Amino acid sequence: MLAPYACLPDQSRGRLYPERTSSFRSPFQRDRDRIIHSSAFRRLKHKTQVFVEHEGDYYRTRLTHSIEVAQVARTISGVLNLNTDLAEAIALAHDLGHTPFGHTGEDAMERLMAPYGGFDHNAQALRIVTRLERHYADFDGLNLTWETLEGIAKHNGPVIGPNADKKHEGPLPYALAEVNAMWDLELDTHASAEAQVAAIADDVAYSHHDLHDGLRSGLFTEDDLMDLPVTGPAFAEVDAIYPGLEKMRRRHEALRRVFGRMVEDVIAVAQNRLSAAQPKSVDDIRHMGTTIIRFSKPLYQELKAIRSFLFHRMYRAPSVMAERARVTQVVNDLFPLFLREPALLPAEWQADIAAATDEVVLARIVADYVAGMTDRFALQEHARLCG
Template sequence: MTAPYACDPDQSRGRLYPEEGSTFRSCFQRDRDRILHSSAFRRLKHKTQVFVEHEGDYYRTRLTHSLEVGQVGRTIAGALGLNQELTEAVALAHDLGHTPFGHTGEDALAELMAPYGGFDHNAQAIRIVTQLETHYADFDGLNLTWETLEGIAKHNGPVKPPLPYALSEYNQRHDLELLTHASAEAQVAALADDVAYNNHDLQDGLRAGLFTEEEVAELPMVSEAYAEVDRKYSGLEARRRRYEALRRVFGFMVGDVIDQSRANLEASGAETAADLRHLGKPVVVFSRDVHSQLAVIRKFLFTRMYRAPSVVEVRKHVTQVVKDLFQIYLSDRSLLPGNWQARMALVSSEGEVEIARSIADYVAGMTDRFALLEHQRLCGGTGLGGLHGPAQR
């Protein structure tokens, strides 16, 4: 049953460019499908989640991560009586703006773009779905509904000034009310992201040998899951034991979000989606106890995985790859592909900011693999220079 505070596709604020409705799909379903079929979504297949794409077939990429977030988001939204299609659309789009090499590439581009309005992957996602995708005859971008665009821009909460350049540019044309919270559906997408990465980063870190089963089994929430598996399946083979335990952690996080958020929604007194936007605080959250336990897990992952020596070594190299590529294209635009040279000719009259912004668009859109190959072609060397990432089990 749909809750009264769910976003109703029949009451959508519509699209920047009006279109006729579909006979078979709601406007939010169409948004989800347009995101799923976009070029930017396909490129996520070869973009880093934590490990650089070539380092192993079993590690998560931005694509597999986004699919997992979409699945978790639909589950939570369905349990809370929210619109599942809108939730999934925001979930699938939430990482579209990521650069090659994940947050490492984003940090490098943010430094490079500081003189030109900065760089932020959430804002870049808006730029992609409103401008850079060019599949349609009547408009640039995907012409998504206001609700989906709002969710992409604000799924992590209100966006306060100074706004990232890419977001500010679009918001002047189509006000996304950035100072309010997003819909409950977008809030679900944000929590689904937390659920997915906390769970799969533990799995990938174990596979990479960055920490041991014994260390993970001592973490809060995880220790209870391992104990439950050991009680039920005495002597279970190690690989199955791990999957059974982390599957329970996954389910526990989802259940906690549903229980806590359901209580918050009931206590809010909200009767419409707009009521939740103006409540002044998010309603889709973990309980305090689980939030505290997750803080311990995140600290463990930060120290032992995201800042592991083998990962940091690769991060240093790929940071230089992004910086080199940006500076090379900025100094010699003839090295860009023909279609991007044509685009640069159009924006050249608009000044340095738009030139730099377009080069950032090109570099940000690269996959890990293509960025490494381009760097090798333009700068010489041998890809990752002989660096070896984590061993694959």
């Protein structure tokens, strides 16, 4: 039984292009399945999370990260009696718009696209699922439900209005504005509880696996984590229960406790807030003016300390910064090259290029192509075209 504030499949606002309903899958199950079978989702296996894709077989990629986020989202939404299929669909789609080379590539693309309407990976994910996936006979994109599109657009909170994220002030990225013009996503409100679960699951997943990947890379050691909140007590608990445990098992046992602490905290806070607010519908969730799914204040402060540690010891480590500089140059070289010589793009892109009415439209087509590249393909094309 779903909670009254969950997104109910039979009350979905539907799809932009009407389709026959399935006899054995809900609308949100179909969304999830279309995302999994999309070309953009498959490409995530060769897109970086922190380390460039080819640097090691054990580091997370965007694909493994998305699967981990979906697992956490299903767990939390199941306990809260939310729609697990919708939460999973949003979680699986949330990184579809990422460029090659993770946030490094996105930073480069934002600068390059500033004269042409900007670039944002959430907006680009919407562009992918509404326009760039071209496999169906009756429409471009995946023709996802309104609820899934809403979740992709604003799982991190309202995009416009008084409650919007102040870090992204300014005009809407063109890709988001285009989709919102086709179908009003109510960008000034919060998203459903399922979308909020997907957002917090993203935080849980990367906070956990970046610790794991940082240890495996040798950028820091277990001893460095002993003085941090959450991680220090987790290792101390493992040492007390399993003295002398082999290194890799000790690491896994400690980090799974960190993982569990975050998930349990989110569930407890959500249950308390939902009990106090007594929302009667999903629209009550959207119009609360604040998120219903969040970390407790004490844990949030502790996680800030961990993220500060990761920022300095991992994301800004000298070896990582050197690689960031190298791959930034790759994007900085490829984008203007394709903008000057669009004939270099594959044949299937040439019809769109021929229909481009001005440089802005052309730049957005080039951005679609470059942003869709995997790490490996971007490096190969750069070597082939730029030497």
